[in-house]
Amino acid sequence: MAKKEKKSSGRGLRDLTVKVKTARGRKMSSTLWLQRQLNDPYVSRANAEGMRGRAAYKILELDDKFRFLVPGARVVDLGCAPGxxxxxxxxxxxxxxDKSGKKVGTLLGVDLQEVEAVAGAEVHQLDFxxxxxDQKVKDWLGGKADVVMSDMAASASGHKQxxxxxxxxxxxxxxxxxxxxLDEGGTFVAKVLAGGAEGDLQKLLKQKFTKVVNVKPPASRSDSSEKFVVATGFRG
Structure with a gap:
């Protein structure tokens, strides 16, 4: 009797768990990070689909839910590296x-690091x-935006607060x-870390937008304190 083929979980491309041995000179934390990367279905998917990292699926999942990246939208991506x-x-x-009959959108990316060009996007290296x-970004934009999204993050200090x-x-x-x-009706999406100080930002956004929600997309690791705030319906 033929051996029954193991079915994929559907969330990734890897069924078997890869274990990494600790090499001489490599810290245990580095070994655990490497092991997590090798067993991360989103990392595997990014490699297979030519995406520049697993973070791409966070904005993809957010847009699938809130539909702010629509044909013709004018979008600013702050902290856009690696793209x-x-x-x-x-x-x-x-x-x-390339979508016949659809409006053509505009995409502007900004990051402290140099970012390899992405066809269809205008990218600038700048410390925001x-x-x-902000005035430089507005000059490059040349008008109003429909979406401002931010994945900006400071270098980790090791101190959570x-x-x-x-x-x-x-x-x-x-x-x-x-x-x-933002133009009236626009959307703001940003990565935040849970920790207490985000409450003031929430209050501010609720004054400016008709709806503000906190979301942790499936692509965000469960052991990470990151979440995303999605504010829609800018009041102008």
Whole structure:
């Protein structure tokens, strides 16, 4: 009798768990990180589909739920490195104009790091927290935006509360930029870390948008404190 083939879980491309031995000179934390990467279905999927990292699926899943990346949308992606969110946005907003009969969208990416070009997106290297950075982005945009999305994150310090405050400062900077450039009815999406200080941002967003929700998409690791705030219906 033939051996029954093992079925895939459906969430990824890898059925077997890969274990990594600790090599000489490699810290245990590095070994555990490598093992997690090798067994992460989203990492496998990103490699198979040519996406620049598993984070691409976070914005994909958020857009599947809230539908803000539509043909013709004018989108700003803050903290766009390595470019996964740009890859997802380009076809959805029809930035290349290859969807006949659909409006053509505009996509602007900004990051502190240099980002490899993505067809259909305009990308600039810039520290968004420096003076007049927001004005530079507005000049590049050349008008209003329909969506401002931010995946900005500060370098980890190892101190949970410090990291939380740093990322919340980035989120607030992104939010105030969104208030300045969003068209009426626009959407703001940003990564935050659970830790207490996000309450003030929530209150601020609820004054400016008709609906504000917190979401942890399936692509966000369960052991991570990150979540995403999605604010829709900008009041103008």
């Amino acid at each position: 996964g969110w740009l890859q997802v946005a380009v076809p959805r907003i029809n930035a290349l104009g 927290m420096e003076d007049d950075a 410090t990291d939380h405050l740093r990322i919340m400062a980035l989120c607030e900077a992104a939010a105030y930029f969104a208030f300045d450039v």
